[in-house]
Amino acid sequence: MIAAHETSVVAVSKRTGQVLAAGADARRMLVRAAADVVLMPTVRVGRPLTVGPHPRPQPVLAQPKRQSTSGGLFVLLCAAMAALSILSQQSWASGAVDAARSALAPAEGALASAGDQVNRTTSMFGDVSALRAENQRLRAADEQLRSQVLALSQAAKENDALRQALDFERASGFHTRPAQVVGRGPDAFSRTMVVDRGTADGVKAGMVVVTGAGLLGRIDHAGPYASTVRTLADSSSPVAVVVVNANLQGTVVGGGDRLRLDVPNPSAIAVTKGDWVLTSDAGRTYPPGLVVGEVTEITRGAGSTTDHSDVAWVNDPARVTFVLVITDFTPS
Amino acid sequence: MRWAAAAAVILAAALLQSAWGPRLDIVGAFPNLVLLVVVAGAWTLGPRAGMAWACAGGLLLDLLAGGPLGPHVLALLPGVYAIGLLGRGRQQPHVLLVAAAAAVVTLLYSAVLVLPHPAPAGVAIRLAVAAALYNSVLAPFVFAPVRRMVLGTITRRAQA
Numbered sequence: 001m002i003a004a005h006e007t008s009v010v011a012v013s014k015r016t017g018q019v020l021a022a023g024a025d026a027r028r029m030l031v032r033a034a035a036d037v038v039l040m041p042t043v044r045v046g047r048p049l050t051v052g053p054h055p056r057p058q059p060v061l062a063q064p065k066r067q068s069t070s071g072g073l074f075v076l077l078c079a080a081m082a083a084l085s086i087l088s089q090q091s092w093a094s095g096a097v098d099a100a101r102s103a104l105a106p107a108e109g110a111l112a113s114a115g116d117q118v119n120r121t122t123s124m125f126g127d128v129s130a131l132r133a134e135n136q137r138l139r140a141a142d143e144q145l146r147s148q149v150l151a152l153s154q155a156a157k158e159n160d161a162l163r164q165a166l167d168f169e170r171a172s173g174f175h176t177r178p179a180q181v182v183g184r185g186p187d188a189f190s191r192t193m194v195v196d197r198g199t200a201d202g203v204k205a206g207m208v209v210v211t212g213a214g215l216l217g218r219i220d221h222a223g224p225y226a227s228t229v230r231t232l233a234d235s236s237s238p239v240a241v242v243v244v245n246a247n248l249q250g251t252v253v254g255g256g257d258r259l260r261l262d263v264p265n266p267s268a269i270a271v272t273k274g275d276w277v278l279t280s281d282a283g284r285t286y287p288p289g290l291v292v293g294e295v296t297e298i299t300r301g302a303g304s305t306t307d308h309s310d311v312a313w314v315n316d317p318a319r320v321t322f323v324l325v326i327t328d329f330t331p332s
Numbered sequence: 333m334r335w336a337a338a339a340a341v342i343l344a345a346a347l348l349q350s351a352w353g354p355r356l357d358i359v360g361a362f363p364n365l366v367l368l369v370v371v372a373g374a375w376t377l378g379p380r381a382g383m384a385w386a387c388a389g390g391l392l393l394d395l396l397a398g399g400p401l402g403p404h405v406l407a408l409l410p411g412v413y414a415i416g417l418l419g420r421g422r423q424q425p426h427v428l429l430v431a432a433a434a435a436v437v438t439l440l441y442s443a444v445l446v447l448p449h450p451a452p453a454g455v456a457i458r459l460a461v462a463a464a465l466y467n468s469v470l471a472p473f474v475f476a477p478v479r480r481m482v483l484g485t486i487t488r489r490a491q492a
Binding site: 069070073074077078081082083084085086088089097100101104107108111112114115119 | 347348350351352355378379380383387390392394395396398400401402403405406409413416417
């Protein structure tokens, strides 16, 4: 009895009936070995195989006695295919060929669409990584553009300020010296700012400081290369003004974050909202005609002879970066 | 059963070749799955069965290619016949031998197939060499499962 571990076939010699190998070895021997080897099942329908010269075993797969090179078949097939190549191009054969192609088309189409799906899926993963990289690149470009926009915006502001200053100089006829704001008062009480021009540049204490929009203040202290400007917002910087439409004289005094306009009002003429307030030549402390601001709120006390108004200053000290120091005006 | 399994494998290879082969293009060449399956079959079963596989696979490729019937079979037959003769008696071929066999068959296949398509020699040679390299790389991965399937079919038939 044979107990085969891997499979239930054995290689048997046809000549002697001897078992040569079992299992996988038998399969290998079938292909490799001589012509008298047969592959036999060890168990067929529950009956054990009897091996020996009598009865002669019936082979299930045998090596040919002589290994043919099949050269004739090769030549025959080549000739047949050459003929088929010619015949299949004849018009009468086109129906059959087309029918065969049509039979393959659905399966081919299904596989192609499956391929498309796979492509879409794989390209989606590719797209995600590509999009991520693209996103990073765009983010970097966006930051660069933002900084450029910021720089351009700043340049535009400076340009605007310089244009206004130029216009101011041309319109007023005063000589001015441009200065950059390099600092601001450290507390809410002293509404001052520091500019980068000093006595070395001809800037002296008492000189009037303006922007293109209007009056800003006065040089309080001049150092060699920097000066302190006391702005109108400081309560110790009263300015004699005139209210344009009403033609009333008054005084603007700073106080905290706003300017207050005090106008003696002995007559029936009153300050109205929206009136413009300019410097007057009273006292000659400031050049006349400099814009201070616009009346926004008016408060009139009962029986009071003075109107108090809030003035919206044309300059915002927190945003001013560029000023002009009027060098040829001497306060009296 | 054995022939049905072989036919199913060749049909699947032809359809996959037609639907997916061009998607795997590298420098203009793409893998020829039918050729690799037929080479594996010819190596395992000998030249006669190999030529039968070549006829089936080649005709399917002809049908899918849309041209006349026969050129792909003619292109496959010489190489497959040679491989059938070479592989006879070699049980476990080395992976490099399999790769080399696939490359040679691909070159023969390309040489025959290029005849009815007049292409510049440089282009034809480049495509043929690229396809040969491509197929030689893939050959071991196709060879092993096809051979296992063929031998498994033989064994089952012997057991029946």
